[in-house]
Amino acid sequence: MKVLLVEDDAMITSGLCYALEQDGFEVDTVSTVTAAIHALQGGGHSLVLLDLGLPDGSGYTVCKAAKEEQDLPVIFLTAVEDEGNVVKGLDMGADDYITKPFRIRELLSRIRSVLRRYEKRGGDAGGVLKFGDVRILTREAKVQKNGQEVPLTAMEYRLLLCMAEHPGQVFSRNRLLESIWDVSGDFVNDNTLTVYVKRLREKLEDDAANPTLIRTVRGLGYCIG
Ligand code: CA
Numbered sequence: 629m630k631v632l633l634v635e636d637d638a639m640i641t642s643g644l645c646y647a648l649e650q651d652g653f654e655v656d657t658v659s660t661v662t663a664a665i666h667a668l669q670g671g672g673h674s675l676v677l678l679d680l681g682l683p684d685g686s687g688y689t690v691c692k693a694a695k696e697e698q699d700l701p702v703i704f705l706t707a708v709e710d711e712g713n714v715v716k717g718l719d720m721g722a723d724d725y726i727t728k729p730f731r732i733r734e735l736l737s738r739i740r741s742v743l744r745r746y747e748k749r750g751g752d753a754g755g756v757l758k759f760g761d762v763r764i765l766t767r768e769a770k771v772q773k774n775g776q777e778v779p780l781t782a783m784e785y786r787l788l789l790c791m792a793e794h795p796g797q798v799f800s801r802n803r804l805l806e807s808i809w810d811v812s813g814d815f816v817n818d819n820t821l822t823v824y825v826k827r828l829r830e831k832l833e834d835d836a837a838n839p840t841l842i843r844t845v846r847g848l849g850y851c852i853g
């Protein structure tokens with residue numbers, strides 16, 4: 629599980645990083661709004677720890693991006709003098725906040741509690757997975773692009789869902805073949821997989837010749853997000 633830590637105080641960052649890693653988390657550390665937005669676009673995070681006062685702007689901007697694009701859990705790390713602003717953060721959808729200086733143990737327990745709340749929601753925030761301008765309504769097994777429904781075959785849907793459930797993760801061709809095997813009941817070969825990916829791109833990408841949603845990771849496989 630990967631945490632994005634957005635904090636410009638090097639002392640806090642190094643202490644937190646160490647504690648989180650000891651607790652089994654992977655940590656991405658950035659110290660500016662710009663770097664945080666960039667890191668979020670890379671995907672793969674399960675939670676954001678967010679300082680409010682950053683050198684190039686406010687943590688609010690990062691919170692907005694984390695919420696609107698991926699509905700990630702966000703915990704603010706605030707200074708005592710920020711407390712008046714915490715309300716604004718919570719209004720923006722932040723899940724919790726903790727005031728500096730804090731005890732690491734307390735933060736870890738808040739993190740676990742926020743993550744538990746998200747898990748209860750089923751992980752995909754109310755049955756919707758989003759990437760770019762594509763939404764997958766997992767309860768209805770429907771896919772929309774820019775709000776318009778895109779008809780997919782069962783095989784295409786299964787393949788898309790498999791990758792979209794793990795944004796940022798690279799799927800080998802073998803792993804994807806396994807994921808669609810039980811839908812078809814027939815042998816799906818490597819060339820067939822190439823055809824399915826091509827069809828998915830034709831249906832979902834703005835420009836199927838230059839795919840940005842379903843990326844090819846050379847020599848490894850495919851990746852969404
Ligand atoms: Ca700061």
